[in-house]
Amino acid sequence: MRKIPYLRWWIAVLLFGAAVLNYVDRQTLSALAPTIQRDLAMNDRDYANVVNLFLIAYTIAYLISGRLTDALGTRAGMALFVCWWSISNALTAAATSVHSLGVFRFALGLGEAGVWPAASKAVSEWFPSRERALAIGFYTMGATIGATLAPYIVIPLAAWPFAENLPWVSNLLGQGAGWRMAFILTGLAGVVWLLPWWLIYRKPKDSPIVSEEERRLILDDTAGQSSDTETPWTWKQIFTSRIVWLLLLARLITDPVWYFFQFWFAKYLHAMRGLDQQQLTITWVIYAAAGVGSLFGGWISGRRILRGIKPSESRLQVMLGCALLLPLAPLVSTVSNFGLSIAFACVIVAAALAWLINLSALVVDLVPKHSLGSVFGVVAAGSTVGGLIMNTLVASMVATQVSTAAGFLDQAIYAVFGKLLGALQGQGYGRWFLIMAFLHPLAWLLLKGGKISRSSAAN
Template sequence: MTGGRNTKWVLLALLFFSTVINYLDRQALSILATTIQADLGMSDLEYARVVQVFLFAYAAAYVMAGRVTDWLGARVALLLFVGWWSLANIATGFVRSAFELGAARFALGLGEPGNYTVGTKVVSEQFPAPQRGLALGLYTAGAMIGATLAPPLIGGIALTYGWRSAFWITGVAGLLWMIAWYLVYPRPARQTATAVTAAATAEAVATPALDTPAAPAPAVSMKGVWGRLARDRTVWALVASRAVADPVWYFYLFWFPKYLGDARGMSLAAIASLAWIVYVAADIGSVGGGLISGRLVKRGMSPVRARLATMIGAACLAPVGMLVALHPPIPAAARAGVRGDVRAPDLPDQPHRDDGRSVPVALHRLGGGAGGLRQCTRRHGLGPGGGPPGRRRQLRPRIRADGVPAPDRGTTGLDRVAESEALQDDVDRSRRTGRGGLSDERHAVQR
């Protein structure tokens, strides 16, 4: 069934917006992770389990989403999927424990894959073969746009109305989207396969800018399809590529905003204003990769070699991400981070102007680099669960500007850097003086 020329593009626009909403709902948790953990009393391990529960449901649901789409049809199936995940996202705003949060995100994971199975079906039904690649590219671009919009949008809502409202508002957006989909999508009509093919061919031929439409694919028996897929080397190559690339992408989706808050000491406002940059880079890479491979093909390179060359180039860029933990220079940043954490531990929580001259901004910029030593300090027994808790807390003077002790919010990356440097100083002094234990200065700090 193909819709009118205007209808199919309206449907494509709706698919684009459903994909944007899909990623907004998915990203809301990672943007607000530190805030939610503080409110619900969750550890990093519990947060990791919540993320894993979502991914497990997400992967498992893909297997069934295609069958549900074929059974119900694109119109009804997408209403079901969007309604399901929108309600799950709204439910996230009501959770009171890590278990409830995991249950809500599990439900979200069950619904979100349907957006992509239905999207593929809609494109195949509504667009002739020459237009399908363009249509798929346009609507799936909503994923990158959604990931890019999530930090400022989700962060702005949370800062204005509270973190729970961020889930409620984005969930309601999905429910409102359902109304438009219900009204726009054409009612199913009985058409023969010949009529569908003829309509698609006629429309493609009427568009001279497009290539001649491809011949309809022959019918393929579904009997023994899993066995055929298991023996197909191309399938395994695709599986291997996703197995290598997807964990990196999901790391940036679920852990990068949290890293900025925990290891770099950024406030929610700073995360909202900066985290989108990495997702813009993903947008550029997604579009640029296709453009580069296309140009290589035009210059005479075979499509397979052109795509392989593009992927190798992208793989060579991937290790650059490791440099995040090493910038700015570690020794100077570590010392600045120690001073910043001791002298003004709660300044990141106070409102300030990012004019480059204020004290909080200076401490952010100097102290953030110290978080890059987080993995190094773990090996010294100062990571989560390592080292004596009493010493960790005693070595962390947290005094506000007004002289009132600040509430202990847990150990941060900067705290561990400060402790590691202080303990190393004690070891050096003991070697020089022949004494063991902490120096007199550190005992004074403890008292």
């Protein structure tokens, strides 16, 4: 059978494509939030509840999907997750109320989380240590490209006059035919992706299309690591690992910055900077900056490893540089010039993604392959818990008046954090940008103080 040169990078391209689709499907709701909220009579608290449902499902799925990836293998696991979330996204077109929209977004979250443990496991199987951060940065850039493309794909669809040009589609889909079609088409794209993935992906030792030179490069680099055929860690081993907890807390503290730009920044621009639905396509520059940060963060730590610096120490050095940029965050909301505000936002997002790439690479560096999916899922679950906290805080900060806890999520959250949320009520977006300034420096001190670069995840 004909060999494919640099097959590992073609696999990275497929991971990139999966990440693009993942974020197009995720950001469709955010990009069309003003239109969907109007059609389904949703206020900002309803919107926050729907996002919270997605994040709750995402958290649950991280714990399950990592274990599933270890059990099923990377190839089957990734195919399962992409198929699930693509169908769930297409079904969102059937939403007729905030409740049904929440159900479909919950289902989306159950599938979308799985791509990241599976992708990290693919990187551990196919890439030597010096290329791992770059590979993670490359496919994570796919997420930012997906978020960049989403407004340009779905906003024109939502505005297209289906009633005049395709009345049968308008009659079939009813009110909001445009945004409903956006969910259908973006969902179907994932099904197309499955074919090349299933045909190409195997482990290096089993692949009939990898060259012997590339196979040796990969297997020689990982010869001293734990085999994925060894007994996977138990849940007790995972949850009693000090390093796993350090990594989890670092993501819980810092990932809310990226979640904010995914779920709330377009709404910030609409509410505070006066941009209308069409003008929100400007958010492409934010996601482009995230893509640059993803690639640069992976590239620079790889260069430092080539100079002889220990991989985990290299990651921490790059993360320190990123953390020192985050105190610029309050300037996003305080400067009056719109272009300057966007420029500061781009710096913050680029730094946050470069940080995230290296934090993800730390997981791959420190965790044996046989349990990587499970551990990555647990660590990433901390990310979505942080996203839930951010989402609830921001929803309270931007609320214009005190309201009662109507939904079950509101009731549960207010039962625990009612006084804090009441104190933050109406403080505005500026308060969140101020909080954002301290999160990454705090997490870096936590990792450095925990001596993560001198340890393995088994202790």
